[in-house]
Amino acid sequence: MxxxxxxxxxxxxxxxxxxxxxxxxxxxxxxxxxxxxxxxxxxxxxxxxxxxxxxxxxxxxxxxxxxxxxxxxxxxxxxxxxxxxxxxxxxxxxxxxxxxxxxxxxxxxxxxxxxxxxxxxxxxxxxxxxxxxxxxxxxxxxxxxxxxxxxxxxxxxxxxxxxxxxxxNMTVIDAAPDQLVVMPFQLGTLHERIPAIYAVDLVRPPNAATMRVALLASSSAETRRLFHSAEKITGDEARVSTAPLASVRFADHTSAELSSRTIETAGLRLNLAPGSSIEMRRPDDAGPPVRFERTARLVESQGQPAQIVFNEGRLARLPIYLQPSSQLKCSLNIQVPKEARPGDSIKLQVALRTSDRKTAGGISVVINVRPKS
The missing domain is CATH 2.60.40.10 (Immunoglobulins)
Incomplete structure (x- = not known):
């Protein structure tokens, strides 16, 4: 380059x-x-x-x-x-x-x-x-x-x-009927600097809407914390910004200097990369509080790690709160249906939604059903 x-x-x-x-x-x-x-x-x-x-x-x-x-x-x-x-x-x-x-x-x-x-x-x-x-x-x-x-x-x-x-970002796994598949993945990125509420959406295909899928963090304590994380966010932290009143976008690299005759200062200089923008918003442009319905449950059994089990259906959702520079190690525990037949292909998607309902990322997991050994 x-x-x-x-x-x-x-x-x-x-x-x-x-x-x-x-x-x-x-x-x-x-x-x-x-x-x-x-x-x-x-x-x-x-x-x-x-x-x-x-x-x-x-x-x-x-x-x-x-x-x-x-x-x-x-x-x-x-x-x-x-x-x-x-x-x-x-x-x-x-x-x-x-x-x-x-x-x-x-x-x-x-x-x-x-x-x-x-x-x-x-x-x-x-x-x-x-x-x-x-x-x-x-x-x-x-x-x-x-x-x-x-x-x-x-x-x-x-x-x-x-x-x-x-x-x-699509993983293909061969598994037999009734087999438990463990799929490691990560939530968040070290390079996101703004804390925010997200929704973790599990999307099942029509032929596997009842498939059991659970999310586990690195420990039972981390799983519990993740499950309850979005419950503690209120007020300004749980608000979503609306579109700006006006914005200026810079197509090329630009340097700008702001100075004032009334303030004794050396001035403010901005170096703006291509694609940078300056936006103007109203003071009250915080928007309505974020509300993600949770369609998942925390399951804790004696001698077993805590799990967040997604409800049955095409779409199940877990609201979470991610701190800046968060990179949480998790896993999906996927139970292949007993009635699955060799040759079947089951595709699951895990999408991360932002507080304004936009898709921020995701993974796809394809389970190719093979005969039992």
Whole structure:
């Protein structure tokens, strides 16, 4: 990226801002509604292969050997993309929330591309060295970025904010009927700086609406704390901001200085990155208190760890409160139905909703039912 910046700045490899490169968040870019089956954490334009074979079918990482990252890049701009860089990073756990740049850098590998015409797409690949591949059974999340000097995501961006960021966070597990599957994952990110109320939504398919799914934190005490965390938030902490009255967005890097003839001061200087904005709000723009209905229950049995069991139905919800820079280790305990048949495929989604009901992230877990051994 630094090399491309240098070439661009010196006019040796000039990139045109009218080129708009992106990776799809979901098949057909249909949005992030879990019931629709297309969510932004299942990008079809990021995948892994065991070899540099050009295959387009995703494979689970193979431990003990080099693997390869692949990305499909699209140009929906009006001019050709002269040059670009695609970076790949892996989080060695399934997480529901990621922020740029902290979760996307330092990246593991990168690839370059040239002269991508308007309306066209291309596939790039980069090696995933075997020394950097987690152990077998680790549930990873793949993160990608397509970079040009004329299109840099501002700090704090999420996948749904920028079309040049993408993630693939879908785990496939083979399990027999009546088997208990334990799926580790993490809530929150170290790079989110604002405390907030969220809803953890469990979305089941119609054919598995009664499947038992429970959430466990790292200990029974942490599970109890998580279950009750949103109950303690009242007043201003539990309010959601509404849209600003007005805002100014800066397309390019800008420096601004504020000074006053009536105040003896050196003035205030702002250095604003591309994509930064200044918003104007009313003093009372706190909005109504957040109310998430809880459709989950705390289950504590003698000699067993505490569990948060989601109610039956297509959608079950757990309101939680996350402190800044929170990264909570959790697991989903999934009981495969006794009546499940070999060959069945059951897809569960865990979505994280913000206090204004927007989707902040999620994971997908696909249970492929196999015969009992």
């Amino acid at each position: 630094q090399m491309l910046d240098s070439f661009h700045d010196r006019g040796l490899l000039r990139c045109d801002a009218s080129a708009d490169l992106y990776m799809r968040d979901a098949a057909g870019d249909t949005g992030a509604e879990p019931f629709g089956g297309s969510v932004f954490w299942e990008s079809p334009d990021l995948w892994v292969r065991h070899a540099a074979d050009g295959g387009t079918t995703p494979q689970d990482p193979e431990h003990g050997q080099d693997n390869y990252f692949y990305a499909r890049i699209w140009n929906r701009g009006t001019v050709a993309a002269r040059a670009f860089v695609v970076t790949f990073n892996v989080k060695p756990w399934a997480g529901v929330q990621f922020a740029y740049p902290g979760d996307f850098r330092p990246f593991i590998s990168a690839a370059v591309g040239f002269n991508l015409a308007p309306g066209a797409s291309t596939i790039v690949k980069a090696k995933w060295p075997k020394a950097l591949i987690p152990a077998t059974g680790t549930h990873v999340c793949l993160l990608g970025q397509v970079y040009m000097p004329t299109d840099k995501p501002p700090a704090g961006s999420h996948v749904w904010d920028k079309n040049n960021l993408a993630q693939r």
